[in-house]
Amino acid sequence: MNSIDIFENSIKAYKLTEKYHENYVGLERALFLGWYCDLENPCKFCYMSTQKDRIKEPLKARRRLETILAEASIMKQIGWKLEFISGGYGYGIEELNDMIEMVSYTQGCKQYLNLGIIDFEKLNLNNVEGIVGAVETVNPELHRKICPGKPLGNTKEMLLKAKGYDLKTGITIILGMGETEDDIEKLLKMIEELDLNRITFYSLNPQKDTVFENKTSTTTLNYMNWISQVRLNYPKLKIISGTWVDKLPNIGPLVMAGSNIITKFPLFSIYGTKYGKTVENEINSTGRELLGTFSDLDVLNFKKELTNSPYSKNYCDKLGGIDKNIEISDKNLNTLQNMESDISNKVERYLKKTTKNAIK
Numbered sequence: 001m002n003s004i005d006i007f008e009n010s011i012k013a014y015k016l017t018e019k020y021h022e023n024y025v026g027l028e029r030a031l032f033l034g035w036y037c038d039l040e041n042p043c044k045f046c047y048m049s050t051q052k053d054r055i056k057e058p059l060k061a062r063r064r065l066e067t068i069l070a071e072a073s074i075m076k077q078i079g080w081k082l083e084f085i086s087g088g089y090g091y092g093i094e095e096l097n098d099m100i101e102m103v104s105y106t107q108g109c110k111q112y113l114n115l116g117i118i119d120f121e122k123l124n125l126n127n128v129e130g131i132v133g134a135v136e137t138v139n140p141e142l143h144r145k146i147c148p149g150k151p152l153g154n155t156k157e158m159l160l161k162a163k164g165y166d167l168k169t170g171i172t173i174i175l176g177m178g179e180t181e182d183d184i185e186k187l188l189k190m191i192e193e194l195d196l197n198r199i200t201f202y203s204l205n206p207q208k209d210t211v212f213e214n215k216t217s218t219t220t221l222n223y224m225n226w227i228s229q230v231r232l233n234y235p236k237l238k239i240i241s242g243t244w245v246d247k248l249p250n251i252g253p254l255v256m257a258g259s260n261i262i263t264k265f266p267l268f269s270i271y272g273t274k275y276g277k278t279v280e281n282e283i284n285s286t287g288r289e290l291l292g293t294f295s296d297l298d299v300l301n302f303k304k305e306l307t308n309s310p311y312s313k314n315y316c317d318k319l320g321g322i323d324k325n326i327e328i329s330d331k332n333l334n335t336l337q338n339m340e341s342d343i344s345n346k347v348e349r350y351l352k353k354t355t356k357n358a359i360k
């Protein structure tokens with residue numbers, strides 16, 4: 001598609017987004033459980049694939065519970081929804097059930113999961129809003145090459161099964177790994193086939209020691225092309241778009257092309273800095289209203305409440321997804337109470353470090 005058509009599509013996509021999703025753009029962040037993936041044949045683009053042989057004790061590559069909960073609490077304070085709870089393969093069902101329950105309780109809302117192939121019979125679905133399948137690319141040959149350990153068929157089967165449990169579903173797509181424009185049609189068909197509620201796009205962030213090291217990223221126009229075509233074909237779909245600190249000027253164009261949410265930031269190192277403010281300026285420059293903050297230090301430090309939080313009643317009534325009545329077992333409630341001071345200490349440490357970065 002030529003560049004003029006991409007811009008024209010984006011203008012239509014921008015207007016269509018406003019019609020079905022109001023005027024908001026939010027910020028989100030994946031909550032990672034750890035840095036080790038147990039998948040036998042790890043994905044070729046992934047940072048965790050470069051760490052696998054270096055990690056001798058996988059259990060030590062997991063984040064501590066108080067760290068995970070501290071992050072969940074800060075995200076709520078600054079008005080960022082969790083994109084999903086994520087981690088590599090290899091978590092036991094019991095520990096996942098406990099973690100999902102405690103994160104949901106801390107945030108007062110159900111969560112999306114991106115945790116490989118889910119065992120629906122064993123997972124406690126009470127606090128799960130939706131399931132994300134890490135599709136990565138819809139080009140079958142490329143998929144076999146890049147993600148040899150997670151066949152596309154298994155992911156699709158899981159997402160169809162999730163619908164039977166009344167869960168929302170989404171997929172992740174990474175642009176810049178060798179797909180072509182013809183693959184957009186395949187993606188549109190997959191969205192229909194799986195009846196998806198949302199999609200997350202990422203622009204490949206080439207990792208050291210992978211086959212993509214030294215590769216360039218996808219262009220902003222190509223990124224806009226994918227997003228705007230998805231928006232024009234699926235006006236109600238939630239579109240989440242990933243950027244990175246070296247690509248922040250693509251945020252405005254991604255919003256113009258139909259994105260509802262922007263994600264993938266090194267949050268704690270750029271909050272309140274010129275980079276965090278650039279993110280806000282990019283979104284504001286499109287005429288959309290930003291939900292949450294990427295710069296307010298008083299909000300970050302719990303000295304002030306946000307007025308534009310997607311967790312607040314005003315917005316969640318319109319956007320959905322907040323359920324204050326999160327069920328929690330006595331065992332997990334006890335764990336949370338016993339860990340209260342550990343979680344507070346961790347929150348303090350995050351805030352101190354982030355505030356220091358912001359004012360230096």
Ligand code: SF4
Nearest residue numbers: 037042043046048088
């Ligand atoms: S399954 Fe996910 S975490 Fe594991 S190697 Fe692939 S992309 Fe990385």
